[in-house]
Amino acid sequence: MLNVTGLVKTVPGGRTLFERLDLSLARGEFVAVTGESGAGKSTLLNLVAGLDSPDAGSVCIDGTDIAGLDDDGRTRLRRDRIGFVFQAFHVLPHLDLAHNVALPLALQGHDAHASLVAAEAMLASVGLGGRGDAYPRELSGGELQRVAVARALVHRPGLILADEPTGNLDPDTAARTLALFVDQVRHAGAAVLLVTHSTVAASAADRTLVLSPTGLVERG
Numbered sequence: 001m002l003n004v005t006g007l008v009k010t011v012p013g014g015r016t017l018f019e020r021l022d023l024s025l026a027r028g029e030f031v032a033v034t035g036e037s038g039a040g041k042s043t044l045l046n047l048v049a050g051l052d053s054p055d056a057g058s059v060c061i062d063g064t065d066i067a068g069l070d071d072d073g074r075t076r077l078r079r080d081r082i083g084f085v086f087q088a089f090h091v092l093p094h095l096d097l098a099h100n101v102a103l104p105l106a107l108q109g110h111d112a113h114a115s116l117v118a119a120e121a122m123l124a125s126v127g128l129g130g131r132g133d134a135y136p137r138e139l140s141g142g143e144l145q146r147v148a149v150a151r152a153l154v155h156r157p158g159l160i161l162a163d164e165p166t167g168n169l170d171p172d173t174a175a176r177t178l179a180l181f182v183d184q185v186r187h188a189g190a191a192v193l194l195v196t197h198s199t200v201a202a203s204a205a206d207r208t209l210v211l212s213p214t215g216l217v218e219r220g
């Protein structure tokens, strides 16, 4: 599903986040990535999603090297194959929750009504059933985070990238949210790459990798 090889990334100022980082993720695999604040975990997710470019190395998704795609091709790949839960949520303020969550389906050209029905069902599965016509400004941080999770999962992507997706949630809601990721992995064969500082969130994964300047090291 995902093959990252020899990834090198330096940030403005010259600091090297990682030097020749390798990572493979198969379908049906759930991997957590931890590491110190500033280690480059969010940057790694952005590189995997083609939202940022490495200085060297390659990212292949389903055998396609994303460096070989133009902007449209990368957008299509993200739209069709990837679900991304951003640390800052990126929920659109002018759309109600149902339309926010339905967005990936709408962008794929699905029927508008069917997309909204699927979005409402997804909202229910993150504990926000019946809230589809609310607007983001009416929501708490944890509720917004769950909208972001619903939007990342609604189109059943093969690759789910999640940046601290339970950071704003109480323990029970976090557990239910993590169960949604596990369900996508076990029953839909998705691959999940989850960035977190939480040992509880990491324990939902099959394995945990620690990011350091020398690369990703298996924990435990």
Ligand SMILES: Nc1ncnc2c1ncn2[C@@H]1O[C@H](COP(=O)(O)OP(=O)(O)OP(=O)(O)O)[C@@H](O)[C@H]1O
Binding pocket: 011, 012, 017, 035, 036, 037, 038, 039, 040, 041, 042, 043, 044
């Ligand atoms: N565009 C940029 N310009 C300058 N520095 C950047 C840029 N993008 C990332 N960085 C730096 O790269 C480092 C890694 O950032 P990143 O957000 O990937 O870390 P992280 O491991 O996800 O941290 P956290 O756990 O705190 O979320 C940070 O020191 C950050 O300041």
